[in-house]
Amino acid sequence: MQASQATPPASFAGWLDDTNDITRAFLAAGQIPGLINIAGGLPDPQVYPVDALAEIAAQSVAEFPNETLGYGTIEGLPDLRRAVAARYSTDSLRLSPENVLITTSGMQALDLIGKVLLNEGDTMAGQFPTYLGALDSWRPRRPHFRNMNLQTNDLDFVAAMTGAKFAYTVPNFSNPTGRLVPEQTRRELVAAARQTGAWLVEDDPYGGLSYDGPIPPSALEISAEDEPDDGSPYSGPVIYLGTLSKMVAPGLRVGWAIAAPEMIAALTTAKQGSDLCTSGLTQRMTCKIFEAGLIESMNPVMLRLYGGRRDALLAAMDRHLTDFFDWQFPEGGMFVWASAKDERLNTDELFKFGLEELVCVTPSSVFDSQEEFRRGIRLNFTINDAEALEEAVIRLARATRRLLATLG
Amino acid sequence: MQASQATPPASFAGWLDDTNDITRAFLAAGQIPGLINIAGGLPDPQVYPVDALAEIAAQSVAEFPNETLGYGTIEGLPDLRRAVAARYSTDSLRLSPENVLITTSGMQALDLIGKVLLNEGDTMAGQFPTYLGALDSWRPRRPHFRNMNLQTNDLDFVAAMTGAKFAYTVPNFSNPTGRLVPEQTRRELVAAARQTGAWLVEDDPYGGLSYDGPIPPSALEISAEDEPDDGSPYSGPVIYLGTLSKMVAPGLRVGWAIAAPEMIAALTTAKQGSDLCTSGLTQRMTCKIFEAGLIESMNPVMLRLYGGRRDALLAAMDRHLTDFFDWQFPEGGMFVWASAKDERLNTDELFKFGLEELVCVTPSSVFDSQEEFRRGIRLNFTINDAEALEEAVIRLARATRRLLATLG
Numbered sequence: 001m002q003a004s005q006a007t008p009p010a011s012f013a014g015w016l017d018d019t020n021d022i023t024r025a026f027l028a029a030g031q032i033p034g035l036i037n038i039a040g041g042l043p044d045p046q047v048y049p050v051d052a053l054a055e056i057a058a059q060s061v062a063e064f065p066n067e068t069l070g071y072g073t074i075e076g077l078p079d080l081r082r083a084v085a086a087r088y089s090t091d092s093l094r095l096s097p098e099n100v101l102i103t104t105s106g107m108q109a110l111d112l113i114g115k116v117l118l119n120e121g122d123t124m125a126g127q128f129p130t131y132l133g134a135l136d137s138w139r140p141r142r143p144h145f146r147n148m149n150l151q152t153n154d155l156d157f158v159a160a161m162t163g164a165k166f167a168y169t170v171p172n173f174s175n176p177t178g179r180l181v182p183e184q185t186r187r188e189l190v191a192a193a194r195q196t197g198a199w200l201v202e203d204d205p206y207g208g209l210s211y212d213g214p215i216p217p218s219a220l221e222i223s224a225e226d227e228p229d230d231g232s233p234y235s236g237p238v239i240y241l242g243t244l245s246k247m248v249a250p251g252l253r254v255g256w257a258i259a260a261p262e263m264i265a266a267l268t269t270a271k272q273g274s275d276l277c278t279s280g281l282t283q284r285m286t287c288k289i290f291e292a293g294l295i296e297s298m299n300p301v302m303l304r305l306y307g308g309r310r311d312a313l314l315a316a317m318d319r320h321l322t323d324f325f326d327w328q329f330p331e332g333g334m335f336v337w338a339s340a341k342d343e344r345l346n347t348d349e350l351f352k353f354g355l356e357e358l359v360c361v362t363p364s365s366v367f368d369s370q371e372e373f374r375r376g377i378r379l380n381f382t383i384n385d386a387e388a389l390e391e392a393v394i395r396l397a398r399a400t401r402r403l404l405a406t407l408g
Numbered sequence: 409m410q411a412s413q414a415t416p417p418a419s420f421a422g423w424l425d426d427t428n429d430i431t432r433a434f435l436a437a438g439q440i441p442g443l444i445n446i447a448g449g450l451p452d453p454q455v456y457p458v459d460a461l462a463e464i465a466a467q468s469v470a471e472f473p474n475e476t477l478g479y480g481t482i483e484g485l486p487d488l489r490r491a492v493a494a495r496y497s498t499d500s501l502r503l504s505p506e507n508v509l510i511t512t513s514g515m516q517a518l519d520l521i522g523k524v525l526l527n528e529g530d531t532m533a534g535q536f537p538t539y540l541g542a543l544d545s546w547r548p549r550r551p552h553f554r555n556m557n558l559q560t561n562d563l564d565f566v567a568a569m570t571g572a573k574f575a576y577t578v579p580n581f582s583n584p585t586g587r588l589v590p591e592q593t594r595r596e597l598v599a600a601a602r603q604t605g606a607w608l609v610e611d612d613p614y615g616g617l618s619y620d621g622p623i624p625p626s627a628l629e630i631s632a633e634d635e636p637d638d639g640s641p642y643s644g645p646v647i648y649l650g651t652l653s654k655m656v657a658p659g660l661r662v663g664w665a666i667a668a669p670e671m672i673a674a675l676t677t678a679k680q681g682s683d684l685c686t687s688g689l690t691q692r693m694t695c696k697i698f699e700a701g702l703i704e705s706m707n708p709v710m711l712r713l714y715g716g717r718r719d720a721l722l723a724a725m726d727r728h729l730t731d732f733f734d735w736q737f738p739e740g741g742m743f744v745w746a747s748a749k750d751e752r753l754n755t756d757e758l759f760k761f762g763l764e765e766l767v768c769v770t771p772s773s774v775f776d777s778q779e780e781f782r783r784g785i786r787l788n789f790t791i792n793d794a795e796a797l798e799e800a801v802i803r804l805a806r807a808t809r810r811l812l813a814t815l816g
Contacts, residue, residue, distance in 0.1 A: 006602060006603045006604075006605075007602075007603060007604055007605030008605055009605050009607060009645060009668075009670075009671075010525060010572075010573040010574065010605050010606055010607055012524050012525065012674050013523065013524055013525055013526055013527050013530075013549075014527055016524060016674055016677060016678075042478065042479060043478070045473065045474045045477070045478060048473055048474075048477045048478075050469060050470065050473040050477070051470070053469050053477065054465075054466045054467075054469035054470040055466065057462075057465035057466050057468070057469050057689065058462045058463065058465050058466035059462075060465070061458060061461050061462035061465050062458065062459070062462040065453065065456055065458040066453045066456075067659070068659050069453070069456045069458070069461065069657035069658070069659040069660070070450065070451070070453055070456075070657070070658060070659050071450060071653075071658045071659070072659070104512055104661070104683050104687075105683045105684060107681070107682065107683050107684045108682065108683045110681075111681060111682050111683070115421065115548045116420050116421055116424060117418060117420065117421055118421055119421050119422055120528055122421075133680070133681075133684070136680055136681035137681035137682070138681070139681060140523045140678065140681065141421075164418075165418045166418065194414060194415075195414045195415060196414075196415055197414075197415030197416055197417050197418050198418055199417060199418055237417060245479075249477035249478070250477070250478060250479045251475070251476050251477040251478050251479070251480070251687055251688035251689055252477070252687055252689060253512070253683060253684075253685070253686065253687040260417075262417075263417075266420050266424055269424060270424075270548065272541070272544055273515070273518075273519060273541075273544035273545035273546070273547060273548065274515065274516065274519050274545070274682070275512050275513045275515050275516045275519070275661060275683075276513060276515045276541070276661075277661070278661065279512075279659055279660055279661040279687060279690055280659035281465065281659055281660060281689070281690065282687055282689065282690070
């Protein structure tokens with residue numbers, strides 16, 4: 001029979017026209033045989049404590065069947081909210097469970113923040129450069145994006161955040177730059193948040209991946225210094241986001257937001273219509289991961305593995321890329337961020353030349369809400385060994401040379 | 409130290425003012441000692457195959473560590489997309505994996521549909537009465553809700569759906585009415601969708617809970633009859649939503665959307681910014697649940713348990729409530745829907761009187777997007793045994809008598 005569609009299907013919402021499809025290009029790239037992919041931000045599967053997690057999964061169901069298999073409260077398992085509050089509390093940062101919302105991944109927390117704060121056309125400020133994956137979560141709200149470059153010395157934080165509903169930052173080893181935002185900058189961000197009324201989102205997936213020593217206090221901790229000392233739970237302007245994804249395993253899709261109770265209540269209302277509650281199974285597993293000290297036992301293994309690979313990548317870049325790129329030394333995280341010396345070099349083009357040479361890197365355009373910055377690339381060092389990283393860099397140098405040749 | 413907040417925190421998005429807080433009232437009610445709760449829609453925990461699911465959880469991690477613990481593709485595990493496509497395919501309904509998106513619960517599918525179809529102010533039509541939980545998922549998009557009463561004989565389907573981006577329906581044992589939408593009505597819905605261009609959302613959590621015999625073909629199947637017979641995957645106007653929640657366990661938070669590939673692609677873009685991907689662990693567990701035939705082995709147990717309780721609730725209502733309410737016989741699902749004979753009886757008030765008598769029911773206002781319908785109540789029969797149901801009905805009769813007495 002023939003379709004009897006009298007009217008074309010109703011059109012999609014407007015924001016879908018704005019979205020980029022670089023993720024799809026990456027996924028398609030993953031199918032190319034022989035490709036070395038240094039574009040992603042994936043943990044090396046060899047760090048997963050598979051036996052421990054298999055046992056934890058079974059125990060969670062067997063010991064807590066109603067909780068793991070049934071519906072839970074929207075905010076998250078009481079035990080897990082308590083555990084997160086305890087984990088982040090300090091002498092000056094008083095967190096209670098009402099400061100905590102369990103989310104289905106860090107990405108969901110970003111989506112919920114957009115839902116509760118952004119009306120169409122509202123302004124948000126974002127640390128530049130910023131991973132487009134985060135920006136994607138806010139596109140359905142159709143905000144106005146304002147870039148906020150924390151690396152310049154003359155940034156006026158108050159001006160950057162005035163009129164913005166929130167500022168989005170990744171202070172620890174920002175994706176894509178791998179840069180650690182210094183304590184003084186964090187203090188200025190917190191002060192500007194208090195002064196302007198903008199909420200300060202502190203997204204912290206990479207804080208545990210510090211290869212060279214301790215990191216500054218979080219904006220959350222800094223903001224607690226100014227809180228009233230009356231025993232009440234934290235009520236400041238920071239919305240801190242944590243996740244299991246980089247420290248244990250992304251496949252569990254468990255994250256948490258820490259914020260003032262009024263913000264947690266609003267995020268909870270948004271979560272109710274988003275997925276009702278996070279899986280009781282993955283939440284109970286997270287409790288057991290905390291109790292077993294799995295994060296702490298995995299961390300030295302990851303630091304040794306990833307730190308060594310960082311050094312291997314940087315050494316390979318020293319050998320093959322100094323003619324073409326400048327880069328910063330990343331003290332942590334998963335990435336090296338490099339900028340082309342030749343300003344004519346468009347890294348969207350380099351991405352394509354790279355695929356022909358069987359190497360995949362991330363072009364800088366995906367980290368710019370204006371999609372204008374075209375001279376940078378992001379290189380990942382966590383999932384390939386030193387030998388593969390060396391080969392990837394050689395291929396990238398070849399692709400760069402070929403691209404430059406076309407420019408004459 | 410004192411807080412130095414110079415400007416109040418930025419305000420929440422406008423839709424948060426519109427939302428109802430009845431869910432919170434229910435959660436608070438859950439803390440009242442001795443309360444019999446017949447308001448929810450929860451499976452009885454005794455039906456969970458705990459040992460089987462504990463083993464499946466451990467096996468999933470042990471056998472598929474990278475898939476369960478790592479990032480997956482946005483659309484879902486290829487094995488699971490294939491399994492869902494195969495499960496719903498018939499001779500005339502040709503589904504390929506590109507017709508399937510795995511979602512983090514059925515609720516997420518509703519959220520994603522709102523994101524991809526609704527600009528602010530767009531119209532959607534919803535089967536009346538409709539569970540407010542579903543409507544909640546669309547509130548952040550600020551649509552115009554249009555009620556569509558499928559129980560009247562004079563509904564003009566084309567008029568109801570003209571200008572709407574989509575129509576939301578629960579044809580099998582609709583929440584809250586427990587009513588089975590007849591085949592002829594389904595055919596009219598599909599025809600109106602084709603004629604008007606509105607997408608037809610067919611939400612089907614309860615289809616497996618049919619106590620008295622077979623159910624009509626789904627709107628998805630009906631719409632496939634009009635599809636071109638050229639071997640291409642389904643491309644019709646129905647967006648079918650399935651979930652594990654009522655048939656196995658809600659705690660896994662796994663659902664699926666089946667739709668035309670263009671719709672699946674749009675939903676995938678929205679899912680990318682919502683949670684990036686559904687947990688690989690709960691997805692692989694779903695594959696194993698399908699393979700082990702757990703749904704099929706659990707179903708007779710659930711039908712016996714819940715069917716018996718439905719009959720017990722109806723018998724108790726016959727004994728105690730005939731003076732006050734009329735109700736329909738539900739052929740399936742989890743609920744009995746009753747309307748007060750006295751039109752002055754406001755069931756929002758009855759909800760409060762009920763709590764005083766230690767019984768919790770759901771008032772009809774939460775099933776009406778206009779929040780105007782005040783004469784109905786929804787009674788659940790799945791989580792309480794016959795004795796508790798009898799006692800709940802006795803308490804409800806007492807509350808009703810007391811409330812009517814106040815009306816003079």
